[in-house]
Amino acid sequence: MSSLQQDELIKMWESEQENLKQQVQECDTEEWQRASGFTGLQRVGGVDLSFIKGDDVKACAQLVVLSYPQLELLYADSQMVTLSAPYIAGFLAFRETPHLLDALRRLERDRPSLMPQVVFVDGNGLFHYREFGLACHLGVLADLPCVGVAKNLLHVQGVVRSAEHLSQISTLQKAGDTFPLMAASGRVLGKALRSSDKSTKPVYVSVGHRISLDTAARLTSACSRYRVPEPIRPTCSPGSTCAHTSHLRAPEGRCSCSVTKEGPAKPALMSAGRPPPVLPLAASQSAASQSAASQSAASQSAASQSAASQSAASQSAASQSAAALRYHSQRELSAGEPHVGPGMQL
Incomplete structure (x- = not known):
């Protein structure tokens, strides 16, 4: 202007x-x-x-x-x-x-x-x-x-x-x-x-x-x-940095629209003493790693099937990781986490 x-x-x-x-x-x-x-x-x-x-x-x-x-x-x-x-x-x-x-x-x-x-x-x-x-x-x-x-x-x-x-x-x-x-x-x-x-x-x-x-x-x-x-x-729950009025709190202590003084609210519940839910991504990746190790051992004892087994293992691991990521995203969306931009303040 x-x-x-x-x-x-x-x-x-x-x-x-x-x-x-x-x-x-x-x-x-x-x-x-x-x-x-x-x-x-x-x-x-x-x-x-x-x-x-x-x-x-x-x-x-x-x-x-x-x-x-x-x-x-x-x-x-x-x-x-x-x-x-x-x-x-x-x-x-x-x-x-x-x-x-x-x-x-x-x-x-x-x-x-x-x-x-x-x-x-x-x-x-x-x-x-x-x-x-x-x-x-x-x-x-x-x-x-x-x-x-x-x-x-x-x-x-x-x-x-x-x-x-x-x-x-x-x-x-x-x-x-x-x-x-x-x-x-x-x-x-x-x-x-x-x-x-x-x-x-x-x-x-x-x-x-x-x-x-x-x-x-x-x-x-x-x-x-x-x-x-x-x-x-302007306070949300104890220890949080929420910029909202004290009564703008969604169920389970989650900030209504994740506007905070220092940045977007994280997926973890804001209520004091309540740990964030464990999402299956890490477990899925661990299972994929174990599966790959098992398949590697099998390939050493069956050299003729090694290439095919390793190829199948790679496809399986990729499929499991993709599924875990989709599940992770769905959990965040179902929890009501909005997609916000940079840090927010009053």
């Missing part, structure tokens, strides 16, 4: 962001948001995209829905997608939103009773260069309450990781403690939140749509067993 084309695209996207921004509601619109203990809230969702390392067009779009307050898995959707929009800083939503919106629409079509009442987005909402991040974009288009939760501080509108900011972090003594993220204009764009007693590092919460900042921060803390709220917490 030429610089002229990029400039034109940025202008178009800025105009679209500005139009959509007018629809953002920074207030509580649902009864459960105003109720003590969020009474009436039953389903919380989470969305994220995991990108492939070294490939800027392939990603895995993910959606989970958990029960509240139990935070148990009700629904999971994980799809490999191709991103068509280019990456331009400040316009990430134009790359990701279409695929996350598709996941929500699939759920609404197939399992409408499981539609989330609020969606956590791994990214920012109003805490954004133009006060319209991914959580706002998705929230407005999906017309759902959305909360943006970022793990890293975006340096925007005068908010930076300064000595003063680090000093404020030290004042967060317990889960639920917050301090405002105030822009140079004096407008509060979000909150730094200590979401769990198990971590002193804050997350950065901002309004996406149809929820107030105070409610968004309280809900984030209520959905957090650890630092990152459960619907978007």
